[in-house]
Amino acid sequence: MTRGLELYESPARHVAARLVAQAPGGAFAGLGRAVPLRYVDRDDPRPPDERWVRVRPSLAGIGGAELALVTGRASAYLTAVVGLPFVPGREVVGRVEQQVTLPDGRVLAAGARVVVDPVAPPAPRAGEVGVGGGGWSRVMLAHRGQLQAVPDGLPDERAVLVDALARAVHTVDRARVVSGARVLVVGAGAVGLCTVLALRAFTDAGSVAVVARHPRQAQVAGRFGADAVFDPAGAVAGVRRGTRALRVTPPSGGSFLLGGVDVAVDAAGSGEALATALRTTRAGGRVVVAGIPSDRVDLTPLWARGLELVGAARTSADPGAADVLARAWELAATAPLDGLVTGGYPLTRWRDALAHAWDAGRLGAVRVAFDPAAPS
Helix, strand or coil: CEEEEEECCCHHHHHHHHHHHHCCCCCHHHHHHHCCEEEEEECCCCCCCCCEEEEEEEEEEECHHHHHHHCCCCCHHHHCCCCCCECCCCCEEEEECCCEECCCCCEECCCCEEEECCCCCCCCCHHHHCCCCCCCECCEEEEHHHEEECCCCCCHHHHCCHHHHHHHHHHHHHHCCCCCCCEEEECCCHHHHHHHHHHHHHCCCCCEEEECCCHHHHHHHHHHCCCEEECHHHHHHHHHHHHCCEEECCCCCCCEEECCEEEEEECCCCHHHHHHHHHCEEEEEEEEECCCCCCCCCCHHHHHCCCEEEECCCCCCCCCHHHHHHHHHHHHHHCCCCCCEEEEECHHHHHHHHHHHHCCCCCCCCEEEECCCCCC
16 A cells, blocks of 8 residues: 555635635645645555656655645646646655666666656556656656656765756846857846756856845855845845846836846746836846746737747657756766755645745745654
């Protein structure tokens, strides 16, 4: 038998979870009681054919994608392709249960550590194979094409960040940052901070500024190579000073700049973050959406200033997908990532884990994770 956390269909709970998520600070403890998530005990997942193997997760991250999904904030565009019930968890490091031959011919022994790349073939639905689904479970299924061998000596706490790092590398590729370009990263969660790393490692960007809400985020951003860090309320003013742009404040609505950065990255997925990116990018500049959009935003600046809006979801069809992963592994091995992953919650403490992840920035965490193998 396998235990896991299962997202199920409940419109009433989705509404309740969204209301709790939108409430002022202090309501996070109630998030676990509102979301349509349950701890289940089901048959072990059954591989539908020889291309699929069982993996026992040792760490599974709780990222923005999962939080948007379980709180009902994800767009129907995304939820339409997620069959319920469903086990979340896209950031997974674990061990294969049996020997497996990878598509490139390498053979992994039973018990070998792997990262499960979420942008490979879709996983079977939970109802078809047992618990199945993602990494918030004791045992999950993975396609052979999803398996990335973890190098010896690389800790699980670094390996579990490979997906966030790959999303950041892909975001930077999509941003097409030219030498000396001024870049603003709005949002300092795991993907936003990893984007700063990728900018410094793989581009010749000029000044890199970050919008961060909390002191720990600002500290890590500076360590990763940011030249300046602004809080959300001071972002427009900070960019104005750094770029010598002209600030315009209309009678209603937020201030915006005439001038600004060359490239802005929305790494938070909120309407506020995207609005900040649009209002601080120079005419003809580029805005890259790396976070999963969850709110509406006024697109008038996009139209009025001739901005280029670029999506940065990572998929297996992307040209250079293998190179993106290779560079993500490079960062996982060499970047100063120690201390970024916290929690290690057993699955039975999922309510505490979700509350911690939702309020991670204020609590000084970058990525909160489950330890599905921990005793329950």
